[in-house]
Amino acid sequence: MSQNKRAELIRKALLLFYRNGFHATGMDLVARETGVSKTSIYKHFRTKDELILAVLRLRDENFRNWLFRRMEELSATPQGQLLAMFDALGEWFLEDGYKGCMFIKASAEFQDPDDAINVQSYAHKRLLLDHFHALAKAAGVAEPDVLARQFLLLKEGAIVIAAMSHSAKPARDAKQVAQLLIGQ
Amino acid sequence: MSQNKRAELIRKALLLFYRNGFHATGMDLVARETGVSKTSIYKHFRTKDELILAVLRLRDENFRNWLFRRMEELSATPQGQLLAMFDALGEWFLEDGYKGCMFIKASAEFQDPDDAINVQSYAHKRLLLDHFHALAKAAGVAEPDVLARQFLLLKEGAIVIAAMSHSAKPARDAKQVAQLLIGQ
DNA sequence: GATTAAATTTACCGATCTGTTCACCTAAAC
DNA sequence: GTTTAGGTGAACAGATCGGTAAATTTAATC
Known part of the structure; x- marks a missing residue:
């Protein structure tokens, strides 16, 4: 092949x-x-699980590339990019066939913490966290660790509720909170 | 039977x-x-799906009863109860066998928006939203609708990340944001 | 104790699951 | 033209899927 x-x-x-x-x-x-x-x-x-792992690798690459690039397109500053994430998410929520986060669903269907699929799903979230952390640090935030984790919470919450409610509004709600957090 | x-x-x-x-x-x-x-x-x-629906009804009842009661135990004021939710969540995250939110997982496995399981899963979230809204209104918040939705975002984000990271820390991170939102 | 209704066991249905085997096809390499 | 490598469809494992039929046991009613 x-x-x-x-x-x-x-x-x-x-x-x-x-x-x-x-x-x-x-x-x-x-x-x-x-x-x-x-x-x-x-x-x-060799197994279906290995195919799923390959799928998740592709998804991780595609999603992070798309999100980070979109954040850069929408703003030139670290603070602006962090906030722009929620605009990017809002665009995603409106796409046809939006069905939530593939990694949340993967870790929900493969719950064993030792399962490679579970491990890889969480690894994706940690990569996002790292990026948020770098941006928060570049933005000169007081506690970049905390802010990065809080942004991740807002992002995941918005993704889940957007999927369940079939609405893009959670992106706006999350952005409002983010603006308050970032002091702007 | x-x-x-x-x-x-x-x-x-x-x-x-x-x-x-x-x-x-x-x-x-x-x-x-x-x-x-x-x-x-x-x-x-009649079908497996009907058993699942009965399971979800029980879970909805149990979970809301537990959460709302725990919030009341931890505080007497509406603002305090809203904040105490994250303490209650933190306790839940530490329980043995914590595996995230059953309704998020149900709606992830039954994605068809017309599926009764999907509908019922989202109904649970709306009931939570209603309670948050009532508390926010009682607390005299300027925009109770917005605050309720933001609290739901924080809650779902914390639940998801706690499950994936096998940590209770998201409860504390979310509470910090909630304190900022509620102006206290 | 006889009757009746409900719950059980056990076996089964056809379909689907992951994964394998095998006989065949096709296209390039030599 | 033959070899070789990689592909195909189709059938096949063996298990499990959701769901059912029939015979049997249990338990309540009279």
């Missing part, structure tokens, strides 16, 4: 898992929808 | 679904672990 075909398989599998859930999406469906035979899939991924 | 046995079945099924997830928990396991034959279960619940 070429590198392109492999990437395409992971990309299509991502959409399936995101739309239908992990346990609810069988490998027969993955094979049918991606056009790659099950035999080939299992030649490149 | 007596009312007691039925309640016991739902109670045990709740633990199974909470610990293992909904799709990952089969009805054979439910029958085995509850000691109620599958035939009997299906005499009282």
Whole structure:
């Protein structure tokens, strides 16, 4: 399988898992929808879990690239970028097929703390936290650790409520809190 | 089946679904672990989904009763109760077997907005919102609607991050933000 | 104690689950 | 033209899925 075909398989599998859930999406469906035979899939991924891990790696890369770039597009200052995150989230919430955070759902379906899928899901959140922390530090905030964690809380809360309520309003609510936190 | 046995079945099924997830928990396991034959279960619940709905009803009742009572125990004033919510959450996060919010996980596994399970999961969040709103109004807050939604965001964010990070710290981080919001 | 209703056991249904095997196809390399 | 590598579909494991049928046991009613 070429590198392109492999990437395409992971990309299509991502959409399936995101739309239908992990346990609810069988490998027969993955094979049918991606056009790659099950035999080939299992030649490149030893188990379904390994495919899911590859999907999560792609998602992590795509999501962080998108979010961080969008934050930079919307503002040039660290403070501005932190606040702009909620505008970016608001755009995401309005997208067709928005179904919440894939990593929250992955860690919800694979709850064992030792499970690689659970571990990798939380690793994504820590990478976000690191970025928030760097921005908070660059912004000269008094306690960048605390602010980064608080921004993560607001982000995850907004994502969950936006998904459950089918609304983008949580992004605005969270941004108001963020403005208060950042003293602006 | 007596009312007691039925309640016991739902109670045990709740633990199974909470610990293992909904799709990952089969009805054979439910029958085995509850000691109620599958035939009997299906005499009282037409489908697995109906059992899940009964489980969610129990969870909604138990959780709101516990949370609201604990908030009242910790403070006598509306403002104090709103803040005390995060102390109560912190206690919950430290409990053995804490695995996050059952309703977030239910709506993540049953994503169809028309699915009764999805609808009922969001209904739970709206009931929480109503309570926060009443407290905010009683506290004389300028914009009780906004504050209630912001408190819900903080709560859900803390729940999710506490589950993923296996830590109770998000409760303290969220409380700090809440104190700022409530102007105290 | 006989009758009746409810709950149980046990086996089963067809479908689907993850994962494998196998016979075949195709296309490039030599 | 033959080899080789990688792909395919389709059938197949063995287990489990949600859900059911029938026979049997239990328990309450008269």
